[in-house]
Amino acid sequence: MASLKELRNRIASVKATQKITKAMQMVAAAKLRRAQLAAEAARPYAVRMESVLGNIAGSISSGPDVPLLLTGTGKDETHLLVVLTAERGLCGAFNSSITRLARERALSLMNQGKTVKIFCVGRKGHEALRRQFGKQIVEVVELRANKGVSFADAQVIADKITSMFAAGEFDIATQFFSRFQSVIAQVPTGQQLIPATFPEVAPAAAGAAATYDYEPDGAEILADLLPRNLAVQIFKALLENGASEQGARMSAMDNATRNAGDMIKKQTLTYNRTRQAMITKELIEIISGAEAL
Secondary structure (H helix, E strand, O other), X not given: OOOHHHHHHHHHHHHHHHHHXXXXXXXXXXXXXXXXXXXXXXXXXXXXXXXXXXXXXXXOOOOOOOOHHHHOOOOOOEEEEEEEOOOOOOOOOHHHHHHHHHHXXXXXXXXXXXXXEEEEEOHHHHHHHHHHHOOOEEEEEOOXXXXXXXXXXXXXXXXXXXXXXXXXXXXXXXXXXXXXXXXXXXXXXXXXXXXXXXXXXXXXXXXXXXXXOOOOOHHHXXXXXXXXXXXXXXXXXXXXXXXXXXXXXXXXXXXHHHHHHHHHHHHHHHHHHHHHHHHHHHHHHHHHHHHHO
C-alpha cells in the first residue's frame, strides 16, 4: 500500500495535470471560433470555383490543347497520396483518423499492384506513416505550429505537386484531410486533386440553360485556373483541418480534465481511508499499551 506522502504527491501531480488540460481546453475553444469561421468562409469560394471550372470543362472537347491537370496522363499506375495532418498532438483521434484513411488507401492500391507515393503535410502524419511507408514518402512539409495557415502555404504545396506531375512522377493525386462538421464530429475525407474532378452541375429548374462564350477559349482559361484551383482546394483542406484540430483538441482536453477530476476523487478517497486506517492503528496500539500497564 502506498504511503500518505506518495498519495499526496499523486494527488498534487494529477491536479497540476488537470490545470494544464483545462488551460489547453480554453485555448482551443478560443482558437476554434476563428478557425471555424475561416473554414466556413472558404467553402463557398472553393465550391463556386469547382462549379465554374466544371462548366468550362464540360464545354470543351478533348484535344492536345486541353491541360493535363484536367485529363490526366491516361494511366492509373502511380498514385500520390497527400496526407494533411497537424503539427501537434493532444487532439484525440484527429491525426490518427486521417492517417488511417490514407493507410487503408495505400494498402489497397499496393495490393492492386499500383505504385504509391506519399506527400506528408504536417509532422504528425509523417511520424505515423514513416515506419510502415518510409520508402514511399517522397516529400514532407511542416507548417508553422503557432501561426495559422495562409494561402501562401497552400501555394507552396500546390507548386511542388504540380512540378512532380509535370516531371511524370505520378498519375493520380489524392489529398486526405478532416472535414469540420462540429466540435465533436470531424469527418476524414479523401479528395482527388489530379486529374481534376468536378461535381455534376444540377440542371436548371426552369427555362433554357444559358450558353456562354469564353474569351480566350476554354482550354486557355483552364490552363490558367486549374493550377490555382489546386491551391484553393489544398487551402480549403488546410482550413478544414485547422478547425477540426481545434475542435478535436477541445473535446480531448475536456475529457482529460474530467478524467483528472475523477482520478483526484479516487485518490483522495484512498488517501482518507489510508489515513484513517493509520490513525485507528495508532489508537489501537496506544490502548493496547495502556491496558498492558
